[in-house]
Structures are given as C-alpha cells and as structure tokens.
Amino acid sequence: MSPAVMRTAEAHVHSRALGMFSIIGCSVSMVGLALTVIVHLVFWRSLSSERTVLLMNVCATFFIGYIVFLTGIEKTTNSTVCTAIAVILHYIFLVVFFLMLAEGLMITYLVLSPYRKRRVVKPFIIAAYAIPILIVGISIGVTQLKGYGNETFCWLTVDNGLFWAFAGPIIVVVVGNIVNLGIILKFGICGISAMAKKSDLEKIKTGARSVGVLTPMFGITWLIGVFAVNDSTLVFQWLFVILNSLQGLMIFIVKCPLDKKVQDAFKQKRRRLFFAKSSTSDGKTNKRKNNIKILNIPENRDENDESMAKTVIGILKTHIEVDLQPIDTVAMHRIPTKKGQARPVLIKLRNNSVKSAIMRKRAPMKNGGYKLVDDVTKPNQGLINRLHLHPDIESAWYFNGGGVRANFRR
Known part of the structure; x- marks a missing residue:
C-alpha cells in the first residue's frame, strides 16, 4: 500500500x-x-x-x-x-x-x-x-x-x-x-x-x-x-x-x-416530601391534629425556609408572646393558594399543648393583621361550608383536630 x-x-x-x-x-x-x-x-x-x-x-x-x-x-x-x-x-x-x-x-x-x-x-x-x-x-x-x-x-x-x-x-x-x-x-x-x-x-x-x-x-x-x-x-x-x-x-x-438558590429549593422540596410522608404515616384522625395555618404573612421574592421561619417566629413572639423553638416544630413551609395572594404558612407542631397556646391567642394575631386557622382537610371544609348554609345552624368550625362542631340557632 x-x-x-x-x-x-x-x-x-x-x-x-x-x-x-x-x-x-x-x-x-x-x-x-x-x-x-x-x-x-x-x-x-x-x-x-x-x-x-x-x-x-x-x-x-x-x-x-x-x-x-x-x-x-x-x-x-x-x-x-x-x-x-x-x-x-x-x-x-x-x-x-x-x-x-x-x-x-x-x-x-x-x-x-x-x-x-x-x-x-x-x-x-x-x-x-x-x-x-x-x-x-x-x-x-x-x-x-x-x-x-x-x-x-x-x-x-x-x-x-x-x-x-x-x-x-x-x-x-x-x-x-x-x-x-x-x-x-x-x-x-x-x-x-x-x-x-x-x-x-x-x-x-x-x-x-x-x-x-x-x-x-x-x-x-x-x-x-x-x-x-x-x-x-x-x-x-x-x-x-x-x-x-x-x-x-x-x-x-x-x-x-x-447555585445556592437551587440548593435551597431542593432542601425545601425535601422538607415538604418529609412533611407529606410524616403526615400520611399518622393516623387518619390525628394526622392534622397539631397543624396550624397562618394567613397574611407577606412573601418576599428572596425568601427561603430559614428566613420564612425567622419571620414566623418573630411574629408569634411580638404579637402573642409565644416563643416558638425549633424543637417545637416538625416542619414549616408555605402552601399553595390563589394567584396573587401571599401563600399561607403551614406549621406542623410536635404536640398539642404548643398548638393550644398559639390558637388561644387568635385575637391579638388578628389585630396584627394575621389570621390563625386549623389545618382543615377538604372534606371537613366542605362539611363546614354546607353547615353554614343550613337555616338551623348558627356557626360551624373545626375544633383542634377533634372534628367539625356546630352551634344551633335558639
């Protein structure tokens, strides 16, 4: 060749x-x-x-x-x-x-x-x-x-x-x-x-x-x-x-x-998955018993889980004098809501006594522009809405994980 x-x-x-x-x-x-x-x-x-x-x-x-x-x-x-x-x-x-x-x-x-x-x-x-x-x-x-x-x-x-x-x-x-x-x-x-x-x-x-x-x-x-x-x-x-x-x-x-923002997003996703897993592993009756939602907390574009937790803890301490410690919570994150509104903060607490201490002080929180509510499932919320439409029902609410309660008109 x-x-x-x-x-x-x-x-x-x-x-x-x-x-x-x-x-x-x-x-x-x-x-x-x-x-x-x-x-x-x-x-x-x-x-x-x-x-x-x-x-x-x-x-x-x-x-x-x-x-x-x-x-x-x-x-x-x-x-x-x-x-x-x-x-x-x-x-x-x-x-x-x-x-x-x-x-x-x-x-x-x-x-x-x-x-x-x-x-x-x-x-x-x-x-x-x-x-x-x-x-x-x-x-x-x-x-x-x-x-x-x-x-x-x-x-x-x-x-x-x-x-x-x-x-x-x-x-x-x-x-x-x-x-x-x-x-x-x-x-x-x-x-x-x-x-x-x-x-x-x-x-x-x-x-x-x-x-x-x-x-x-x-x-x-x-x-x-x-x-x-x-x-x-x-x-x-x-x-x-x-x-x-x-x-x-x-x-x-x-x-x-x-990229730190991507790292924070992954961490936030992992916490939500953990929260979902821990929630489903609880009994059907008690899985949301210790959960509360706080509405109207402003949402910052640069917010992450750490800064959001500091904001929530500061609000609770300032308005209702509850010093929430990290050991008191299992998870804390925002949940979806209507477009254009600040997403509510969902807190899963370790025990009911901490939840009760917070929920007893709804009025001071309301005066500060915030709203404390129970974490109600869609079926229970649907039941409450239907009870409100009944002519003999004066009011209906979800009571501290114990189910829906109502007051009849006299």
Whole structure:
C-alpha cells in the first residue's frame, strides 16, 4: 500500500472518530442544557428572577445551535442550504455570547446600584438578539456571503477575514466580562455595596462564578472551533470536541449544583416530601391534629425556609408572646393558594399543648393583621361550608383536630 493511500485511510479513520465524538460531545452538552431548564422549571416559583429568564434564553439558544450544528455542519451538497446554515450558526452563537455579556452587565448593575430595583433584563435580552443581527447583516453585505461555508463544511472560513466577524465580538464579550468580573470583585464581594443586602450578595457571588467560569471557557471553545473546521490539525479538532462536550455540562454544574438558590429549593422540596410522608404515616384522625395555618404573612421574592421561619417566629413572639423553638416544630413551609395572594404558612407542631397556646391567642394575631386557622382537610371544609348554609345552624368550625362542631340557632 502506498504512503498516500495509507494517509488517506488514516485521515478517514480520524474523521470517523471525530464525527462520532462530536455527536457524543454535543449530546452531553444538550443533556446538560436540558437538565438545567428542567430544574429551573420544576422550581420556578423559588428560582424565578431576571437572571433565570436570561439563563433560559441562553439554554434555549444554545440547544437550537447544537441541533443546527449537528444536523447541518456537513450539508455541503447544496451550496444555498450550506450558506444558510453557516449564517444561522454565526447568528445563534453570537446571541449566546451577547446573552452572557448581558448577565455580566446585570450583575455589575446590581453591584453599582444596589438600592435600585429597576428591571433591566428586557432591554439586555433585546440587545443580545439585535446586535448579532447587525453584525451578521454587515458581514453578509461586505462579503456577499463569501466565506459562509465551502465544499467541506457549512461554517465560517478564515480565508477572506470573515473569521473576525465571529472572533472579534467573542473577544469583545470576553474582555467585557473580565472587566465586569473585576468590578464585581472590587465593589461587590469585597466592597461596601456587598453590605447592602445578604440576598444581593449571594446573587453577586453566583453571578461572579458564572461570568468567571463560563465566559472564558465558551470564548476559547468557539475560537478553537473556527480553526478546527478550517484546519486539518488534529490538535484543534480534538480540543474543540472535548471543550464542546463540556459547555452544556458546565452550565448545568454552575447553574444548578453550585447555585445556592437551587440548593435551597431542593432542601425545601425535601422538607415538604418529609412533611407529606410524616403526615400520611399518622393516623387518619390525628394526622392534622397539631397543624396550624397562618394567613397574611407577606412573601418576599428572596425568601427561603430559614428566613420564612425567622419571620414566623418573630411574629408569634411580638404579637402573642409565644416563643416558638425549633424543637417545637416538625416542619414549616408555605402552601399553595390563589394567584396573587401571599401563600399561607403551614406549621406542623410536635404536640398539642404548643398548638393550644398559639390558637388561644387568635385575637391579638388578628389585630396584627394575621389570621390563625386549623389545618382543615377538604372534606371537613366542605362539611363546614354546607353547615353554614343550613337555616338551623348558627356557626360551624373545626375544633383542634377533634372534628367539625356546630352551634344551633335558639
């Protein structure tokens, strides 16, 4: 076998291996992106924020980009289709980078204006989608579509300078987020604005981790990606395959397991599951005997189980002089209610004496704007409602886990 034939056969083997690992790598990234979206949708009530909206845009855009990349990068038989795919990929991945710049700018805004609550996510997202349109549009106008794909791949070529229409904005985004990171570290985590609010400090730390880890990684990956498809050097090609497989995975790791708000949401879910399990394990008669609900406690966007428990304990101590201790409670969490209303707080107490001490002081709580009620099952609540409609019944109520009671009219 001649050396030329051997080189051709070896190149074919490497090409097949790269193709297979590219599919595996992109699939791993797509799984990471999908898991990130699923986690945030499942815990949307706890995690919803401007940064979460931005993250959903990043994941969705990236996911679409991967699909187009996997299915279209080698569609070279039709030059028009190939050019269209290259243009779409150029736009999609620029959007991803500008969304990441938007995150850095949002955290910087929070650091420099800790007391301002103006919502800035909408203009940032609009800009992140609009600026790439200008860049791609100018690139198309200047190059007349030359450089968008060739006979071997449907991506940007480096022959006519089109490469800089992608590499230039990436460099700007990376440098911009490095500047943002410097501001965040100086004035946010180490500076006086970090003292403004504990919840804001946690957002700043999370944002700094995201900007500091993901932006450089993405920038390096896609700069290598341009060379990987334009150069026959195996080093660039394998580096791109490896780094590409880590992108979605890193988004998942940084935005889920390492994010404190996600950790708190999981802990809250686990406590609710424990509460449900402990409730169903009690007898049918007594399972809600020691439960009480407190209505009209304001709900904060940044609230977690710990801060909510402190608020409830403070209200009980201030209004009815009951010093509720952690040992007195089995679980404490908010339960669903009508949209637009603060969710009631459900407290499962360890014994009935603590419950009685609290329930005897409903009047002072009512004077403070709060309402204490028993945790009534739907069937019992339905019975109470029907009794109230009866002409001979003056009043009906649920008595301390002992069932429904009623007063007849005299």
